[in-house]
Amino acid sequence: MTAAPELSEARLAQAETIDALSTYQFGWSDSDAAGTTAKRGLDEDVVRGISHLKNEPEWMLERRLKALKLFERQPLPTWGADLSEIDFDNIKYFVRSTEQKVTSWEDLPDDIKYTYDRIGIPEAEKQQMIAGVSAQYESEVVYNSIREDLAQQGVVFLDTDSGLKEYPDLFEEYFGSVIPAGDNKFSALNTAVWSGGSFVYVPKGVHVKIPLQAYFRINTENMGQFERTLIIVDEDAYVHYVEGCTAPVYRSDSLHSAVVEIIVKKGARCRYTTIQNWSTNVYNLVTKRTKAEEGATMEWVDGNIGAKVTMKYPSVWMMGEHAKGSVLSVAFAGKGQHQDTGSKMLHLAPHTSSEIISKSISREGGRSSYRGLVQVNPGAHHSRSTVKCDALLVDTKSRSDTYPYVDIREDDVTMGHEATVSKSSDDQLYYLMSGGLTEEEAMAMIVRGFIEPIAKELPMEYALELNRLIEMQMEGAVG
Amino acid sequence: MAKLEISDLHVSVITEDTSKEILCGVNLTIDAGETHAIMGPNGSGKSTLAYSLAGHPKYRVTSGTVLLDGADVLSMTVDQRARAGLFLAMQYPVEIPGVTTSNFLRTAATAVRGQAPGVRQWLKEVKDEMESLQMDPDFAQRSVNEGFSGGEKKRHEILQMSLLKPKIAILDETDSGLDIDALRVVSEGVNRYKAESAAAGEAVGVLLITHYTRILRYIQPDFVHVFVAGQVAESGGSELAEELEADGYVRFTGQAVPA
Ligand SMILES: Nc1ncnc2c1ncn2[C@@H]1O[C@H](COP(=O)(O)OP(=O)(O)OP(=O)(O)O)[C@@H](O)[C@H]1O
Numbered sequence: 001m002t003a004a005p006e007l008s009e010a011r012l013a014q015a016e017t018i019d020a021l022s023t024y025q026f027g028w029s030d031s032d033a034a035g036t037t038a039k040r041g042l043d044e045d046v047v048r049g050i051s052h053l054k055n056e057p058e059w060m061l062e063r064r065l066k067a068l069k070l071f072e073r074q075p076l077p078t079w080g081a082d083l084s085e086i087d088f089d090n091i092k093y094f095v096r097s098t099e100q101k102v103t104s105w106e107d108l109p110d111d112i113k114y115t116y117d118r119i120g121i122p123e124a125e126k127q128q129m130i131a132g133v134s135a136q137y138e139s140e141v142v143y144n145s146i147r148e149d150l151a152q153q154g155v156v157f158l159d160t161d162s163g164l165k166e167y168p169d170l171f172e173e174y175f176g177s178v179i180p181a182g183d184n185k186f187s188a189l190n191t192a193v194w195s196g197g198s199f200v201y202v203p204k205g206v207h208v209k210i211p212l213q214a215y216f217r218i219n220t221e222n223m224g225q226f227e228r229t230l231i232i233v234d235e236d237a238y239v240h241y242v243e244g245c246t247a248p249v250y251r252s253d254s255l256h257s258a259v260v261e262i263i264v265k266k267g268a269r270c271r272y273t274t275i276q277n278w279s280t281n282v283y284n285l286v287t288k289r290t291k292a293e294e295g296a297t298m299e300w301v302d303g304n305i306g307a308k309v310t311m312k313y314p315s316v317w318m319m320g321e322h323a324k325g326s327v328l329s330v331a332f333a334g335k336g337q338h339q340d341t342g343s344k345m346l347h348l349a350p351h352t353s354s355e356i357i358s359k360s361i362s363r364e365g366g367r368s369s370y371r372g373l374v375q376v377n378p379g380a381h382h383s384r385s386t387v388k389c390d391a392l393l394v395d396t397k398s399r400s401d402t403y404p405y406v407d408i409r410e411d412d413v414t415m416g417h418e419a420t421v422s423k424s425s426d427d428q429l430y431y432l433m434s435g436g437l438t439e440e441e442a443m444a445m446i447v448r449g450f451i452e453p454i455a456k457e458l459p460m461e462y463a464l465e466l467n468r469l470i471e472m473q474m475e476g477a478v479g
Numbered sequence: 480m481a482k483l484e485i486s487d488l489h490v491s492v493i494t495e496d497t498s499k500e501i502l503c504g505v506n507l508t509i510d511a512g513e514t515h516a517i518m519g520p521n522g523s524g525k526s527t528l529a530y531s532l533a534g535h536p537k538y539r540v541t542s543g544t545v546l547l548d549g550a551d552v553l554s555m556t557v558d559q560r561a562r563a564g565l566f567l568a569m570q571y572p573v574e575i576p577g578v579t580t581s582n583f584l585r586t587a588a589t590a591v592r593g594q595a596p597g598v599r600q601w602l603k604e605v606k607d608e609m610e611s612l613q614m615d616p617d618f619a620q621r622s623v624n625e626g627f628s629g630g631e632k633k634r635h636e637i638l639q640m641s642l643l644k645p646k647i648a649i650l651d652e653t654d655s656g657l658d659i660d661a662l663r664v665v666s667e668g669v670n671r672y673k674a675e676s677a678a679a680g681e682a683v684g685v686l687l688i689t690h691y692t693r694i695l696r697y698i699q700p701d702f703v704h705v706f707v708a709g710q711v712a713e714s715g716g717s718e719l720a721e722e723l724e725a726d727g728y729v730r731f732t733g734q735a736v737p738a
């Protein structure tokens with residue numbers, strides 16, 4: 001026994017870096033010249049205006065108008081979180097913050113540059129921790145770049161508006177092919193007024209080794225952000241896309257309603273990571289879905305820390321044999337927050353497998369719900385699925401629910417479901433505290449341990465970020 | 480020099496809607512360098528005493544005092560007690576999923592010592608102690624107590640003791656569940672810390688709760704206390720332990736052992 005115990009210094013550093021942090025860190029708001037003049041409310045003129053401003057092809061305008069009708073017809077969902085307070089007439093559906101998209105930070109208007117400096121993006125890009133960056137401020141992407149070597153291999157990473165202009169054929173083929181406008185009220189809304197978002201295309205066999213990163217920021221009060229993301233991963237290719245979201249704290253609510261469509265072709269793999277840290281007056285209602293072809297793998301890694309209400313169920317439709325889908329999600333519901341998250345896994349071909357791991361932490365009256373559907377269609381024999389939900393209640397006034405649905409129309413399948421609710425036990429607190437840790441340190445350690453299975457799936461910087469955000473949320477949790 | 484003085488300690492356990500007195504006036508003084516063994520029937524309140532000294536929220540002290548070097552222990556929070564030099568090796572150590580043992584130990588050492596130990600020195604310290612306790616280095620990367628065998632959990636408790644260097648160590652049935660070799664290894668760990676602390680001029684006082692005299696052959700007690708119905712019923716030297724081993728607790732409980 002001579003080997004030194006593996007005490008990784010990185011981990012030690014991690015434990016040490018996480019120190020006193022105050023409340024919502026991204027809560028400043030910048031001067032809001034663009035937002036004040038924007039129109040409130042939604043009608044055909046608004047939709048036409050957006051399309052006109054963007055110089056879009058006729059077919060896109062038609063899609064938008066059709067979607068607007070669908071949006072108007074569809075009722076709000078009667079399940080999930082309470083959405084009755086959203087005032088659709090008070091929302092600004094399109095806010096243009098700058099006339100020009102730029103490819104150098106220096107060229108950004110000062111107020112926007114300042115915002116992103118504070119979030120820390122230029123640093124990350126400088127240190128080459130990311131393969132490409134896209135930054136969306138209000139309705140449009142204001143900065144976009146991709147590493148040259150990737151561009152040379154044919155990797156496309158653009159804002160969606162530019163994507164539509166430059167790759168009209170791909171858009172005609174794939175836009176709305178995974179999530180049709182009428183899928184739900186909010187996908188209809190997004191289709192009607194979408195703006196910005198990312199368009200990614202990874203050619204056959206190309207492995208993008210470090211993540212592509214997108215940042216979304218809402219600055220205007222009562223703003224609606226409706227980004228639209230389309231990712232196509234061609235055969236045997238690989239990409240990891242990461243998005244982060246922040247917004248200032250305003251007195252009244254904003255709405256974020258995105259649509260993310262992903263196509264993962266034969267043998268390809270895509271990982272999509274979200275660290276959502278909207279301020280707690282944002283309604284975050286997002287539709288995310290992937291079609292995975294034969295032997296393809298789709299992995300959603302989803303961290304929901306902020307927002308007033310989140311309704312989000314990243315889905316994978318396993319279209320081809322041996323396709324795989326997974327969702328790893330962690331939600332944090334603090335005071336006044338409702339995180340209604342989960343997943344939908346559709347097994348449409350034989351030998352497909354899915355895994356859902358969902359962890360939630362509730363405190364101070366916060367509410368988290370797991371809502372998931374696993375569906376196995378006839379003929380999807382030898383399919384497998386496991387679902388694990390684990391909820392941690394930090395106090396007695398918080399709440400956690402699970403709504404697992406299964407719909408199995410094939411005999412030869414393997415299913416596993418496990419749901420646990422852990423109360424952060426007095427015994428655990430006591431054990432750590434008798435090692436000298438304060439109650440707050442002990443609680444934070446328990447919570448970090450709880451989300452560790454998810455944090456370890458993230459690249460180091462994002463794991464740190466997730467821990468840091470959770471730490472901030474836990475501030476003042478005790479005492 | 481450390482001194483723990485327990486005077487007329489009354490403790491009740493708090494359950495959903497009732498509260499029941501478990502400790503009914505405990506008196507005990509432990510001086511630096513002394514080893515006290517406590518033996519007593521199941522359910523007599525030994526663990527309750529240990530938990531209460533360390534400040535478990537389930538147990539409510541209704542009267543009495545506990546002083547550590549004159550300072551009022553009962554007004555301290557659990558972590559303050561640990562930082563004041565009190566250590567409890569638990570009868571049933573708790574699992575903390577996702578928190579590595581190395582992370583916990585280092586955070587604890589930082590808290591108790593008042594500053595983070597230097598990485599290099601710390602690594603060596605942990606490595607040496609783990610080797611002495613014959614623990615696989617892999618343990619450092621496993622979650623605290625998760626999936627540890629009974630004996631492994633006990634070794635981990637003693638590892639904590641030797642790293643946190645308390646003035647008073649309370650060992651609650653650290654010998655239970657240990658195989659013959661492990662018992663020796665763990666006992667040697669305790670003795671090593673006793674010797675090391677004495678050499679440093681801070682001789683540890685030990686309160687050893689046990690059901691068996693076997694561990695007392697390795698760790699020589701200066702005093703043996705018989706604990707019955709929430710009180711110290713009798714105190715003596717190590718000969719008392721031998722008597723208990725031979726005759727059981729009949730003399731104290733008045734009940735014959737059912738055949
Ligand atoms: N949390 C609790 N809830 C209810 N009763 C409790 C609780 N903790 C202790 N007790 C009761 O208090 C009494 C003393 O328990 P304690 O664990 O202190 O005994 P012990 O002497 O350590 O026993 P053992 O030798 O079996 O470890 C027992 O009757 C036990 O059932």
Ligand SMILES: [Mg+2]
Binds near residue numbers: 525570651
């Ligand atoms: Mg006991």
